[in-house]
Amino acid sequence: MREAEAKGWCTRPFCTTCGNGELRSRLAAIPDLTEHLIRLNLDEIVSGPSGVDSLTIMMLTQSVDWDQVLEAWMPRASENTRLLDLVLFRVIGRRMPFQRSQPMKAWVKASVERACRSGDESLVESLVYVLGVSGEGLDAYSELVAVARDLSEQS
Secondary structure, three states: OHHHHHHOOOOOOOOOOOOOHHHHHHHHOOOOHHHHHHOOOHHHHHOOHHHHHHHHHHHOOOOOOHHHHHHHHHHHHOOOHHHHHHHHHHOHHHOOHHHOOHHHHHHHHHHHHHHHHHOOHHHHHHHHHHHHHOOOOOOOOHHHHHHHHHHHHHO
């Protein structure tokens, strides 16, 4: 990500002009992208737009074992609201409930717990979207629904 930023490579996900060619080529050249992601500084990822965008592009890469990444990140991510939100929306939200592994389900659970404690609007919105659109529903998440209602009344 630092190299992409330093060299001015496009990090906009879904760029229709360049398709992130340079960044994607560089990612493809990393022998074990899963291991590389596991070792990333998670605070650095969410601290700037290029980090979030670069991570989003990595999330679209098929050669990543997201179960390993999520298991490694979970102890460091449970209090990182932005990271929980980003991964929830961009990785887990793209999978239907029956496609979600145990690490993904654990990430959803940690996200719900964090959202209920923090009342973070973006995380709550992502959870409502991911759980609602996926067909999983919100019935099992009454505390999250209450937080979402409170937030909607305040806005």
